[in-house]
Amino acid sequence: MATPDTQRLEVHVFGAGEGESIIVQTPGGEWGVVDCFASSLTDPTTNAAYQFLERQGVEEIQFLCMTHPHRDHFRGMSQLLDRFKIRSFWRPAVLSGKRLEWLLESVRRDATKSGADKFLKDSEELFRIFSLVKEKKQTTGKPAIPRHAATGMQLLPSGSGAGNVEIWALAPSGRQIERYEDELSACFDADNRFVRAAANSSHNIASMALLIVFGETRIVLGGDVERSGWQDVLSEFDANQLSCHLVKVSHHGSTNGYSEGLWDCFSRERTPIAVITPYHRHRLPRKDALEHISQFSRVFTPCVDALRASEIPHEVSDVSLKSWLALRHRLKIRSHYIVPTFATIGFRSHLAPRTPRSTLKAVSMAIQRDRKRVIRRSAAIAFGQRDV
Numbered sequence: 001m002a003t004p005d006t007q008r009l010e011v012h013v014f015g016a017g018e019g020e021s022i023i024v025q026t027p028g029g030e031w032g033v034v035d036c037f038a039s040s041l042t043d044p045t046t047n048a049a050y051q052f053l054e055r056q057g058v059e060e061i062q063f064l065c066m067t068h069p070h071r072d073h074f075r076g077m078s079q080l081l082d083r084f085k086i087r088s089f090w091r092p093a094v095l096s097g098k099r100l101e102w103l104l105e106s107v108r109r110d111a112t113k114s115g116a117d118k119f120l121k122d123s124e125e126l127f128r129i130f131s132l133v134k135e136k137k138q139t140t141g142k143p144a145i146p147r148h149a150a151t152g153m154q155l156l157p158s159g160s161g162a163g164n165v166e167i168w169a170l171a172p173s174g175r176q177i178e179r180y181e182d183e184l185s186a187c188f189d190a191d192n193r194f195v196r197a198a199a200n201s202s203h204n205i206a207s208m209a210l211l212i213v214f215g216e217t218r219i220v221l222g223g224d225v226e227r228s229g230w231q232d233v234l235s236e237f238d239a240n241q242l243s244c245h246l247v248k249v250s251h252h253g254s255t256n257g258y259s260e261g262l263w264d265c266f267s268r269e270r271t272p273i274a275v276i277t278p279y280h281r282h283r284l285p286r287k288d289a290l291e292h293i294s295q296f297s298r299v300f301t302p303c304v305d306a307l308r309a310s311e312i313p314h315e316v317s318d319v320s321l322k323s324w325l326a327l328r329h330r331l332k333i334r335s336h337y338i339v340p341t342f343a344t345i346g347f348r349s350h351l352a353p354r355t356p357r358s359t360l361k362a363v364s365m366a367i368q369r370d371r372k373r374v375i376r377r378s379a380a381i382a383f384g385q386r387d388v
Protein backbone atom coordinates (compact mmCIF):
# COMPACT_ATOMS: atom_id res chain seq x y z
CA MET A 1 0.00 0.00 0.00
CA ALA A 2 1.27 3.48 -0.76
CA THR A 3 2.58 5.54 2.15
CA PRO A 4 -0.13 7.98 3.18
CA ASP A 5 0.45 11.66 2.56
CA THR A 6 -0.14 13.34 5.90
CA GLN A 7 -1.17 16.56 4.24
CA ARG A 8 -3.75 15.18 1.88
CA LEU A 9 -7.30 14.13 2.31
CA GLU A 10 -8.83 12.20 -0.53
CA VAL A 11 -12.47 11.88 -1.42
CA HIS A 12 -13.60 9.52 -4.15
CA VAL A 13 -17.19 9.69 -5.31
CA PHE A 14 -18.50 6.69 -7.23
CA GLY A 15 -21.85 6.50 -9.00
CA ALA A 16 -22.52 5.00 -12.38
CA GLY A 17 -26.15 5.98 -12.93
CA GLU A 18 -27.60 4.01 -10.03
CA GLY A 19 -26.35 4.00 -6.46
CA GLU A 20 -23.47 5.85 -4.91
CA SER A 21 -20.47 5.25 -2.73
CA ILE A 22 -17.94 7.67 -1.31
CA ILE A 23 -14.51 6.67 -0.10
CA VAL A 24 -12.51 8.91 2.16
CA GLN A 25 -8.82 8.40 2.81
CA THR A 26 -7.71 10.42 5.79
CA PRO A 27 -4.24 11.98 6.03
CA GLY A 28 -3.42 9.34 8.65
CA GLY A 29 -3.88 6.72 5.93
CA GLU A 30 -7.17 5.41 7.29
CA TRP A 31 -10.21 4.63 5.22
CA GLY A 32 -13.87 5.46 5.48
CA VAL A 33 -16.77 4.39 3.29
CA VAL A 34 -20.03 6.32 3.07
CA ASP A 35 -22.75 4.25 1.39
CA CYS A 36 -22.26 1.47 -1.08
CA PHE A 37 -23.78 0.06 -4.22
CA ALA A 38 -23.24 -3.22 -6.04
CA SER A 39 -25.43 -4.14 -8.98
CA SER A 40 -24.95 -7.81 -8.10
CA LEU A 41 -25.16 -9.06 -4.53
CA THR A 42 -23.21 -12.18 -5.44
CA ASP A 43 -20.47 -10.49 -7.43
CA PRO A 44 -18.20 -7.99 -5.64
CA THR A 45 -16.62 -6.99 -8.95
CA THR A 46 -19.79 -4.92 -9.45
CA ASN A 47 -19.08 -3.10 -6.17
CA ALA A 48 -16.96 -0.02 -6.85
CA ALA A 49 -16.04 0.57 -3.20
CA TYR A 50 -15.03 -3.06 -2.69
CA GLN A 51 -12.91 -3.10 -5.82
CA PHE A 52 -11.26 0.19 -5.05
CA LEU A 53 -10.33 -0.82 -1.49
CA GLU A 54 -9.01 -4.20 -2.61
CA ARG A 55 -6.79 -2.55 -5.19
CA GLN A 56 -5.43 -0.26 -2.50
CA GLY A 57 -4.52 -3.25 -0.32
CA VAL A 58 -6.90 -2.15 2.44
CA GLU A 59 -7.70 -4.62 5.21
CA GLU A 60 -9.35 -2.39 7.75
CA ILE A 61 -11.99 0.31 7.36
CA GLN A 62 -12.07 2.94 10.07
CA PHE A 63 -15.73 3.74 9.51
CA LEU A 64 -18.54 2.40 7.36
CA CYS A 65 -21.55 4.67 7.14
CA MET A 66 -25.06 3.90 5.91
CA THR A 67 -26.62 7.32 5.46
CA HIS A 68 -30.11 5.81 5.16
CA PRO A 69 -31.76 2.50 4.29
CA HIS A 70 -32.31 2.88 0.53
CA ARG A 71 -31.08 0.23 -1.87
CA ASP A 72 -28.98 2.68 -3.88
CA HIS A 73 -27.02 3.43 -0.69
CA PHE A 74 -26.73 0.06 1.07
CA ARG A 75 -26.70 -2.61 -1.65
CA GLY A 76 -23.43 -4.54 -1.43
CA MET A 77 -22.49 -3.29 2.04
CA SER A 78 -22.59 -6.90 3.29
CA GLN A 79 -19.74 -7.64 0.86
CA LEU A 80 -17.65 -4.99 2.65
CA LEU A 81 -18.60 -6.40 6.05
CA ASP A 82 -17.63 -9.89 4.89
CA ARG A 83 -14.33 -8.85 3.39
CA PHE A 84 -12.92 -6.04 5.56
CA LYS A 85 -12.48 -5.42 9.22
CA ILE A 86 -14.84 -2.60 10.14
CA ARG A 87 -13.90 -0.53 13.17
CA SER A 88 -16.97 1.62 13.39
CA PHE A 89 -20.43 1.41 11.83
CA TRP A 90 -22.40 4.65 11.48
CA ARG A 91 -26.13 4.84 10.92
CA PRO A 92 -28.88 7.40 11.58
CA ALA A 93 -29.76 7.47 15.30
CA VAL A 94 -33.23 6.15 14.57
CA LEU A 95 -31.98 2.78 13.26
CA SER A 96 -31.61 0.77 16.43
CA GLY A 97 -33.69 -1.40 18.76
CA LYS A 98 -37.41 -1.60 18.12
CA ARG A 99 -37.31 0.94 15.31
CA LEU A 100 -34.75 -1.10 13.41
CA GLU A 101 -36.92 -4.19 13.83
CA TRP A 102 -39.91 -2.23 12.48
CA LEU A 103 -37.89 -1.10 9.49
CA LEU A 104 -36.60 -4.57 8.61
CA GLU A 105 -40.05 -6.09 8.99
CA SER A 106 -41.72 -3.34 6.98
CA VAL A 107 -39.20 -3.69 4.13
CA ARG A 108 -39.53 -7.48 4.19
CA ARG A 109 -43.35 -7.38 4.09
CA ASP A 110 -43.33 -4.82 1.32
CA ALA A 111 -40.92 -6.90 -0.76
CA THR A 112 -42.93 -10.08 -0.19
CA LYS A 113 -46.11 -8.29 -1.23
CA SER A 114 -44.53 -6.99 -4.42
CA GLY A 115 -43.19 -10.46 -5.19
CA ALA A 116 -40.35 -8.87 -7.16
CA ASP A 117 -37.11 -10.80 -6.79
CA LYS A 118 -35.12 -7.58 -6.79
CA PHE A 119 -36.92 -6.19 -3.73
CA LEU A 120 -36.77 -9.51 -1.89
CA LYS A 121 -33.01 -9.61 -2.40
CA ASP A 122 -32.68 -6.01 -1.22
CA SER A 123 -34.68 -6.72 1.91
CA GLU A 124 -32.46 -9.75 2.63
CA GLU A 125 -29.39 -7.61 2.06
CA LEU A 126 -30.57 -4.98 4.55
CA PHE A 127 -31.25 -7.70 7.13
CA ARG A 128 -27.87 -9.26 6.46
CA ILE A 129 -25.99 -5.99 6.89
CA PHE A 130 -27.43 -5.40 10.35
CA SER A 131 -26.88 -9.06 11.28
CA LEU A 132 -23.25 -8.86 10.19
CA VAL A 133 -22.71 -5.69 12.18
CA LYS A 134 -23.96 -7.51 15.27
CA GLU A 135 -22.05 -10.66 14.42
CA LYS A 136 -18.79 -8.79 14.10
CA LYS A 137 -19.50 -7.28 17.47
CA GLN A 138 -19.77 -10.73 19.02
CA THR A 139 -16.91 -12.56 17.35
CA THR A 140 -14.00 -10.29 16.53
CA GLY A 141 -13.00 -9.41 20.06
CA LYS A 142 -12.67 -5.81 18.95
CA PRO A 143 -16.28 -4.78 18.42
CA ALA A 144 -17.33 -2.49 15.59
CA ILE A 145 -18.15 0.69 17.46
CA PRO A 146 -21.75 1.62 16.76
CA ARG A 147 -22.41 5.29 16.17
CA HIS A 148 -26.00 6.46 16.03
CA ALA A 149 -25.81 9.78 14.29
CA ALA A 150 -27.93 12.87 14.81
CA THR A 151 -27.36 16.55 14.12
CA GLY A 152 -24.33 18.02 15.87
CA MET A 153 -22.73 14.73 16.80
CA GLN A 154 -19.01 14.37 16.22
CA LEU A 155 -18.53 11.02 14.55
CA LEU A 156 -14.77 11.14 13.99
CA PRO A 157 -12.75 13.07 16.56
CA SER A 158 -9.63 14.87 15.41
CA GLY A 159 -6.31 13.65 16.72
CA SER A 160 -7.28 10.02 16.23
CA GLY A 161 -5.40 7.89 13.73
CA ALA A 162 -7.29 9.82 11.10
CA GLY A 163 -4.93 12.80 11.46
CA ASN A 164 -6.38 16.27 11.56
CA VAL A 165 -9.75 15.30 10.20
CA GLU A 166 -13.04 15.72 12.03
CA ILE A 167 -16.38 14.42 10.83
CA TRP A 168 -19.67 15.76 12.14
CA ALA A 169 -23.28 14.81 11.50
CA LEU A 170 -25.30 17.65 9.98
CA ALA A 171 -28.43 15.48 9.73
CA PRO A 172 -30.80 13.88 10.68
CA SER A 173 -32.21 16.38 13.14
CA GLY A 174 -34.32 15.37 16.13
CA ARG A 175 -37.38 16.59 14.24
CA GLN A 176 -36.67 14.34 11.24
CA ILE A 177 -35.92 11.39 13.55
CA GLU A 178 -39.34 11.85 15.16
CA ARG A 179 -41.04 12.08 11.76
CA TYR A 180 -39.36 8.85 10.68
CA GLU A 181 -40.25 7.09 13.94
CA ASP A 182 -43.89 8.04 13.37
CA GLU A 183 -43.69 6.64 9.86
CA LEU A 184 -42.22 3.33 11.08
CA SER A 185 -44.53 2.96 14.05
CA ALA A 186 -47.58 3.50 11.79
CA CYS A 187 -46.61 0.25 10.05
CA PHE A 188 -47.78 -1.69 13.13
CA ASP A 189 -50.86 -1.57 15.36
CA ALA A 190 -50.93 -1.41 19.15
CA ASP A 191 -50.48 -5.19 19.34
CA ASN A 192 -47.42 -4.98 17.09
CA ARG A 193 -49.27 -6.51 14.15
CA PHE A 194 -48.17 -5.39 10.70
CA VAL A 195 -50.62 -2.92 9.12
CA ARG A 196 -48.84 -1.39 6.13
CA ALA A 197 -45.34 -0.85 4.79
CA ALA A 198 -43.57 2.47 5.13
CA ALA A 199 -43.58 4.51 1.91
CA ASN A 200 -40.33 3.93 0.06
CA SER A 201 -39.73 7.67 -0.21
CA SER A 202 -39.96 8.04 3.59
CA HIS A 203 -36.48 6.58 4.19
CA ASN A 204 -34.88 9.82 3.01
CA ILE A 205 -36.32 11.50 6.11
CA ALA A 206 -33.75 9.62 8.18
CA SER A 207 -30.81 10.40 5.91
CA MET A 208 -27.55 11.50 7.42
CA ALA A 209 -25.50 14.34 5.98
CA LEU A 210 -21.85 14.66 7.01
CA LEU A 211 -19.49 17.58 7.38
CA ILE A 212 -15.80 16.74 7.00
CA VAL A 213 -13.42 19.34 8.39
CA PHE A 214 -9.75 19.15 7.45
CA GLY A 215 -7.95 22.32 8.49
CA GLU A 216 -9.61 24.96 6.39
CA THR A 217 -11.09 22.51 3.95
CA ARG A 218 -14.74 21.64 4.46
CA ILE A 219 -16.66 18.98 2.63
CA VAL A 220 -20.37 18.24 2.82
CA LEU A 221 -21.63 14.76 1.96
CA GLY A 222 -25.35 15.31 1.59
CA GLY A 223 -26.71 11.73 1.56
CA ASP A 224 -30.30 11.95 0.33
CA VAL A 225 -31.37 14.70 2.74
CA GLU A 226 -34.48 16.47 1.49
CA ARG A 227 -35.81 20.00 1.82
CA SER A 228 -37.19 19.88 5.36
CA GLY A 229 -34.01 18.15 6.57
CA TRP A 230 -31.91 20.99 5.13
CA GLN A 231 -34.23 23.57 6.70
CA ASP A 232 -33.35 22.03 10.06
CA VAL A 233 -29.63 22.11 9.21
CA LEU A 234 -29.91 25.80 8.33
CA SER A 235 -31.66 26.56 11.59
CA GLU A 236 -29.00 24.76 13.65
CA PHE A 237 -25.77 25.81 11.92
CA ASP A 238 -24.66 29.24 10.88
CA ALA A 239 -23.67 30.02 7.32
CA ASN A 240 -19.94 30.09 8.09
CA GLN A 241 -20.04 26.55 9.34
CA LEU A 242 -21.66 25.39 6.11
CA SER A 243 -19.38 27.27 3.73
CA CYS A 244 -17.42 24.56 1.95
CA HIS A 245 -15.12 23.46 -0.88
CA LEU A 246 -16.90 20.32 -2.02
CA VAL A 247 -20.47 19.11 -1.81
CA LYS A 248 -21.72 15.65 -2.66
CA VAL A 249 -25.10 16.89 -3.80
CA SER A 250 -27.97 15.33 -1.92
CA HIS A 251 -30.60 13.12 -3.47
CA HIS A 252 -28.92 12.83 -6.88
CA GLY A 253 -29.79 16.40 -7.87
CA SER A 254 -33.49 16.18 -7.17
CA THR A 255 -35.50 19.41 -6.78
CA ASN A 256 -36.27 18.49 -3.16
CA GLY A 257 -32.58 17.89 -2.36
CA TYR A 258 -32.00 21.46 -1.12
CA SER A 259 -33.86 24.26 0.57
CA GLU A 260 -34.03 28.00 0.07
CA GLY A 261 -30.71 29.56 1.07
CA LEU A 262 -28.75 26.31 1.38
CA TRP A 263 -26.50 26.85 -1.60
CA ASP A 264 -25.97 30.48 -0.57
CA CYS A 265 -24.39 29.07 2.58
CA PHE A 266 -22.35 26.42 0.79
CA SER A 267 -20.96 29.06 -1.57
CA ARG A 268 -20.56 31.85 0.97
CA GLU A 269 -16.76 32.13 0.72
CA ARG A 270 -15.97 30.41 -2.56
CA THR A 271 -17.50 28.53 -5.45
CA PRO A 272 -17.58 24.93 -4.30
CA ILE A 273 -17.29 21.84 -6.44
CA ALA A 274 -20.62 20.03 -6.55
CA VAL A 275 -20.56 16.32 -7.33
CA ILE A 276 -23.83 14.81 -8.53
CA THR A 277 -24.40 11.07 -8.69
CA PRO A 278 -27.17 10.63 -11.27
CA TYR A 279 -30.00 8.17 -10.70
CA HIS A 280 -30.89 7.21 -14.20
CA ARG A 281 -34.12 5.32 -13.53
CA HIS A 282 -35.62 8.23 -11.58
CA ARG A 283 -34.46 10.75 -14.16
CA LEU A 284 -32.21 12.51 -11.67
CA PRO A 285 -30.74 15.08 -11.66
CA ARG A 286 -33.64 17.31 -12.64
CA LYS A 287 -33.25 20.29 -14.86
CA ASP A 288 -34.46 22.85 -12.28
CA ALA A 289 -32.16 21.48 -9.59
CA LEU A 290 -29.15 21.48 -11.86
CA GLU A 291 -29.84 25.03 -12.96
CA HIS A 292 -30.12 26.10 -9.34
CA ILE A 293 -27.01 24.28 -8.14
CA SER A 294 -24.87 25.40 -11.06
CA GLN A 295 -25.56 29.04 -10.17
CA PHE A 296 -23.54 28.50 -6.99
CA SER A 297 -21.02 25.80 -7.87
CA ARG A 298 -19.03 24.01 -10.51
CA VAL A 299 -20.87 20.80 -11.20
CA PHE A 300 -19.10 17.49 -11.70
CA THR A 301 -20.43 14.02 -12.09
CA PRO A 302 -18.95 10.56 -12.01
CA CYS A 303 -21.30 9.60 -14.82
CA VAL A 304 -21.64 12.02 -17.70
CA ASP A 305 -23.60 9.54 -19.78
CA ALA A 306 -26.37 9.31 -17.19
CA LEU A 307 -26.32 13.05 -16.76
CA ARG A 308 -26.78 13.53 -20.46
CA ALA A 309 -29.66 11.10 -20.50
CA SER A 310 -31.55 12.88 -17.74
CA GLU A 311 -33.80 15.84 -18.16
CA ILE A 312 -31.24 18.54 -18.65
CA PRO A 313 -31.34 21.53 -20.96
CA HIS A 314 -28.59 21.56 -23.53
CA GLU A 315 -26.84 24.64 -22.19
CA VAL A 316 -26.58 23.31 -18.62
CA SER A 317 -25.32 20.00 -19.84
CA ASP A 318 -22.64 21.87 -21.70
CA VAL A 319 -21.62 23.73 -18.57
CA SER A 320 -21.23 20.47 -16.66
CA LEU A 321 -19.26 18.92 -19.42
CA LYS A 322 -17.09 21.96 -19.72
CA SER A 323 -16.39 21.91 -16.01
CA TRP A 324 -15.38 18.28 -16.32
CA LEU A 325 -13.07 19.13 -19.13
CA ALA A 326 -11.63 21.96 -17.06
CA LEU A 327 -10.90 19.60 -14.19
CA ARG A 328 -9.34 17.08 -16.50
CA HIS A 329 -7.22 19.79 -18.02
CA ARG A 330 -6.17 21.13 -14.62
CA LEU A 331 -5.26 17.73 -13.28
CA LYS A 332 -3.86 16.68 -16.64
CA ILE A 333 -5.91 13.54 -16.53
CA ARG A 334 -5.40 11.76 -19.79
CA SER A 335 -7.48 8.64 -19.45
CA HIS A 336 -10.82 9.25 -21.09
CA TYR A 337 -12.62 6.64 -19.13
CA ILE A 338 -11.97 8.35 -15.83
CA VAL A 339 -14.57 10.92 -16.68
CA PRO A 340 -17.75 8.94 -17.01
CA THR A 341 -17.19 6.66 -14.08
CA PHE A 342 -15.99 8.53 -11.03
CA ALA A 343 -14.83 11.80 -9.64
CA THR A 344 -11.71 11.86 -7.57
CA ILE A 345 -10.59 15.00 -5.87
CA GLY A 346 -7.52 15.43 -3.70
CA PHE A 347 -7.22 18.30 -1.25
CA ARG A 348 -4.07 19.39 0.48
CA SER A 349 -5.36 21.20 3.46
CA HIS A 350 -3.95 24.35 4.71
CA LEU A 351 -3.57 24.16 8.45
CA ALA A 352 -2.66 27.81 8.93
CA PRO A 353 -4.75 30.14 11.12
CA ARG A 354 -8.28 30.75 9.89
CA THR A 355 -8.02 33.16 7.02
CA PRO A 356 -10.82 32.41 4.60
CA ARG A 357 -9.40 34.40 1.67
CA SER A 358 -6.01 32.74 1.73
CA THR A 359 -7.71 29.40 2.23
CA LEU A 360 -9.43 29.79 -1.07
CA LYS A 361 -6.12 30.46 -2.68
CA ALA A 362 -4.38 27.69 -0.81
CA VAL A 363 -6.86 25.07 -1.85
CA SER A 364 -6.81 25.92 -5.49
CA MET A 365 -3.05 26.22 -5.44
CA ALA A 366 -2.79 23.01 -3.55
CA ILE A 367 -4.50 21.07 -6.27
CA GLN A 368 -2.01 22.48 -8.74
CA ARG A 369 0.97 21.98 -6.50
CA ASP A 370 -0.08 18.42 -5.94
CA ARG A 371 -0.98 17.89 -9.53
CA LYS A 372 1.42 15.12 -10.41
CA ARG A 373 0.48 13.00 -7.47
CA VAL A 374 -3.20 13.44 -8.15
CA ILE A 375 -2.72 12.42 -11.76
CA ARG A 376 -0.89 9.28 -10.88
CA ARG A 377 -3.31 8.31 -8.25
CA SER A 378 -6.29 8.90 -10.49
CA ALA A 379 -4.77 6.88 -13.25
CA ALA A 380 -3.83 4.09 -10.86
CA ILE A 381 -7.38 3.60 -9.70
CA ALA A 382 -8.98 3.81 -13.11
CA PHE A 383 -9.19 0.07 -13.38
CA GLY A 384 -11.95 -1.14 -15.63
CA GLN A 385 -14.55 0.96 -13.87
CA ARG A 386 -16.44 1.33 -17.08
CA ASP A 387 -18.16 -1.93 -16.35
CA VAL A 388 -19.50 -0.96 -12.93
Ligand SMILES: [Zn+2]
Nearest residue numbers: 070072224251
Ligand atom coordinates in the same frame (compact mmCIF):
# COMPACT_ATOMS: atom_id res chain seq x y z
ZN1 LIG B 1 -30.25 7.79 -3.23
